[in-house]
Structures are given as structure tokens and as C-alpha cells.
Amino acid sequence: MIESGTMEIQAAVARKAHGDFTVETVKLADLAPDEVLVRMVATGVCHTDLSVVEGILPLPLPLVPGHEGAGVIERVGADVRGLAPGDPVVLTFSSCGECPSCTDNHPAYCDHYAALNFATRRPDGSATLSDASGHALGGVFFSQSSFATYAIATPKNIVKVRADAPLALLGPLGCGLSTGAGTVFNVLKPTPDTTLAVVGAGALGMAAIMAAKILGVRRIVALDRVASRLDLARELGASDTIDTLAQDPAEALAALGGIDQAIDTSGVPRLIEAAVGALRTRGTCVLLGASAQTDLHLNVMQMIGGKSVRGVVNGDCEPGELIPKLIDLHMEGRFPMERLVDYYPLRDINRAVADSRSGRVIKPIVTFE
Missing domain, CATH: 3.40.50.720 (NAD(P)-binding Rossmann-like Domain)
Known part of the structure; x- marks a missing residue:
């Protein structure tokens, strides 16, 4: 169990436009009461991640992307209910849960989608990540920044999944496949x-x-x-x-x-x-x-x-409904998403990116174990 307080983790950092990722030791802030710490097992590489590096999605750098994470809950904040350490989860996009689109079961069109998924800081303006020199890094990408060994997420973008599913395969359900x-x-x-x-x-x-x-x-x-x-x-x-x-x-x-x-x-x-x-x-x-x-x-x-x-x-989906449905279909052999993937350790993330861009691999997945 990780004790409370700032912790050191490994993360892939995008430092300059059109550049490679650098795998660095960075610091992850302590949890806020409404947040969840997730030990990452694997994270899909999505073109939305790469669009940050390519300047198509113009977010400030340096930044830790990653938004197709799958892992195990390590710790929950004091105000979190319904989630517990040891739960296997898939991380997805975040939504407010209160605006007209959210209450109408269309959270992908949340009024606060941009602020919750692309602001690179918490809603209070604080950073969740800093580098070895103490300089703040952009984080909170899709409320996760899961190109890292640990990620801070919120109950709004966490989907608990069945324990018998292959967790390392499931991250891409958080965005691309869903x-x-x-x-x-x-x-x-x-x-x-x-x-x-x-x-x-x-x-x-x-x-x-x-x-x-x-x-x-x-x-x-x-x-x-x-x-x-x-x-x-x-x-x-x-x-x-x-x-x-x-x-x-x-x-x-x-x-x-x-x-x-x-x-x-x-x-x-x-x-x-x-x-x-x-x-x-x-x-x-x-x-x-x-x-x-x-x-x-x-x-x-x-x-x-x-x-x-x-x-x-995001497929106009309610992730808490669609992701478990797709996992069930996969377990029945009707949604064979394993046919699309190749796995890469975090140190080889730039090879994963190159293989995705060349078309050699349809869905690269970065692993942390």
C-alpha cells in the first residue's frame, strides 16, 4: 500500500511538439478527498494522445498524456464512495454529471468536457505532476494522464470491471474502442x-x-x-x-x-x-x-x-454501461479486441508510437508490469 503524501512514479512526458516522449521519474501529488489513486497495469496509445504532440490538440507542454488506462485502485480519497482498494478499473473521459447533457445520459457532450479533460490542471488550478527539478507538468489529461505507473482519477471517469477479464487488454475500451x-x-x-x-x-x-x-x-x-x-x-x-x-x-x-x-x-x-x-x-x-x-x-x-x-x-456513450457490455461481449468471443493489439513496456513507448503511425500496429498498449 502506498502511504499518503507525494510519491515518485515513472511517466512518459511530452516535452516538445513533434518530439519523442521521455520516460522520467516524476512526482505525483497527494490525493484530494474526491480523487482515487490507481496503480496502472496498461494504457492504450490513442491518436488523441499523439495529436497533443503533433499540435492538432494545442495543449501546453510539457505534459503527461494517456487516457486509455486500466489498473487497480490503490487508495481512495476520504469522500469517495463505491470504490475500494483492489478494485480492477478502466479509466475513461470525465464529465460533471449535472449539466443537461449529463442528466440526459449523454455525458460525452458534457458542458464542462473541455475543462475536465484538457485543462492540464485540477479544477482548483493545482498541478498533480512535477518533474525532478520541481517544475509543474501538465497532467489531468482526461482526468488521468495514464502514461505513468500511477494515475490520479475521479469516480466520474472510473468504471469498475469484472475481475476475470484480462485487465491489461481493457484500457482501449476507455476511448478508442468504445x-x-x-x-x-x-x-x-x-x-x-x-x-x-x-x-x-x-x-x-x-x-x-x-x-x-x-x-x-x-x-x-x-x-x-x-x-x-x-x-x-x-x-x-x-x-x-x-x-x-x-x-x-x-x-x-x-x-x-x-x-x-x-x-x-x-x-x-x-x-x-x-x-x-x-x-x-x-x-x-x-x-x-x-x-x-x-x-x-x-x-x-x-x-x-x-x-x-x-x-x-466518445461514441455518445455512458461509459459505465458500454464498457462492461463490451467486456462481456469480449469474454463471449464476440468482440475479439485482442486481434488489434501489441504490447510494449513503458521504456519502449516511442517504438509503440512509431508502430502506430506506420500502421504496423492497430492499437499499441503500454504496460507497466
Whole structure:
């Protein structure tokens, strides 16, 4: 058991834009009464983490990212109820629980989402992390900053999980996999007769494909530029694949007779435009991906034909409901997320990042044991 008081931990620090992470000994502040100390077992590497380093998400550096953590509760603050040392947990995004979106069961659209997940400090302005020289580091990333051996979280972004599940695998359910699957389950809700296109066969896209297969969707079209990912997409449920390097996406989707729904995880305008252009009457395209390219060119006359384009955050999910559901599906063999991952010790986090960027690995997971 860790005694109360500031403690030294190991963490991956992003110190400069477009630079590597440095693994350092840093200091973690003591718990506030409403906080929870979690000993991390593993943390997924998500493109949102990398977007901080790339400047797409312009947060001040230095910062300890990490927001797909899984671990075991070590200690709870005096005001925390319902959680206890020894509980296995997945960490996810934070929400206030009181605004209109939260009370309407849409916490991903919390009025205070940005402040709770991107402020890099506690609500009172205090830092949770400092380096060996005593300088404050950005933390509280998604109320966790879980690229570290220990993380401070809150009951609002902690989901207790079943003890027999493989904890080291579960971190990506906190963001990427719940975003892809939640978009299918909660937003699009396709029927077996729906033609669904998934643009980008990364972690979000693969989760969406697996969720669509669970719902019995018979025509699932995966688009990507990496052949191995398209092969895996077929194994996980895609009925059709389009190689976006070898084929024109707009022409290929038109050749299929158009689509009813699309999920874009790429953030690439030309791919989004192709997907929207292929929508049938009353079709919907959901945008999940973010990139430095932000401008879209859409045909207004086509859009008037009942089409819609909308953005979705975190799969519009209630994490306390969706994450246990996905774990149950995984344990039943119906959501084989282990097919997406490779594991890396914390010291090799930069290799994990490189393998993610190259497409060699769909979902890297950093381990701490």
C-alpha cells in the first residue's frame, strides 16, 4: 500500500511538439478527498494522445498524456464512495454529471468536457505532476494522464470491471474502442439490411466493424490504404473492402450501389467527401476522426436530399454501461479486441508510437508490469 503524501512514479512526458516522449521519474501529488489513486497495469496509445504532440490538440507542454488506462485502485480519497482498494478499473473521459447533457445520459457532450479533460490542471488550478527539478507538468489529461505507473482519477471517469477479464487488454475500451462501437450501438443503430461504410480500419474502425457484425449487418464496407488492415477487417466482419491507394473511393462506393451509413475515422477530407457523396437518400455520415485538415467541400443539392453529417464524441456513450457490455461481449468471443493489439513496456513507448503511425500496429498498449 502506498502511504499518503507525494510519491515518485515513472511517466512518459511530452516535452516538445513533434518530439519523442521521455520516460522520467516524476512526482505525483497527494490525493484530494474526491480523487482515487490507481496503480496502472496498461494504457492504450490513442491518436488523441499523439495529436497533443503533433499540435492538432494545442495543449501546453510539457505534459503527461494517456487516457486509455486500466489498473487497480490503490487508495481512495476520504469522500469517495463505491470504490475500494483492489478494485480492477478502466479509466475513461470525465464529465460533471449535472449539466443537461449529463442528466440526459449523454455525458460525452458534457458542458464542462473541455475543462475536465484538457485543462492540464485540477479544477482548483493545482498541478498533480512535477518533474525532478520541481517544475509543474501538465497532467489531468482526461482526468488521468495514464502514461505513468500511477494515475490520479475521479469516480466520474472510473468504471469498475469484472475481475476475470484480462485487465491489461481493457484500457482501449476507455476511448478508442468504445468510440467506434458506441457510434454503431448508440448513434447509427444499423439494421441487418443497412449498408455501412467504415472509413479507416484502425482501432475505431475495427471496433465499429465488430459492433456492426454483432448487430447482424450483412454489408459492411471497410476502406483503408493498408492491405493487412483490410484483410483483418474481413476476418472481423467486413463483407467488402476498398483499398484507397489502389481505388478511387467515390467510384468504388458508387459501384457498390451507394451506402446508407458511413463512419469516418480518418479525418481526411477527400475520403469524407467520397463517403458523403455515396450516401443514399436519408443516409448519415458520422465524423470521428480529427486531423490538421479541417475544410470539407460538400454538394448542397445532394445534402438537401435528406442526407446528414454529424460529429460524435466518445461514441455518445455512458461509459459505465458500454464498457462492461463490451467486456462481456469480449469474454463471449464476440468482440475479439485482442486481434488489434501489441504490447510494449513503458521504456519502449516511442517504438509503440512509431508502430502506430506506420500502421504496423492497430492499437499499441503500454504496460507497466
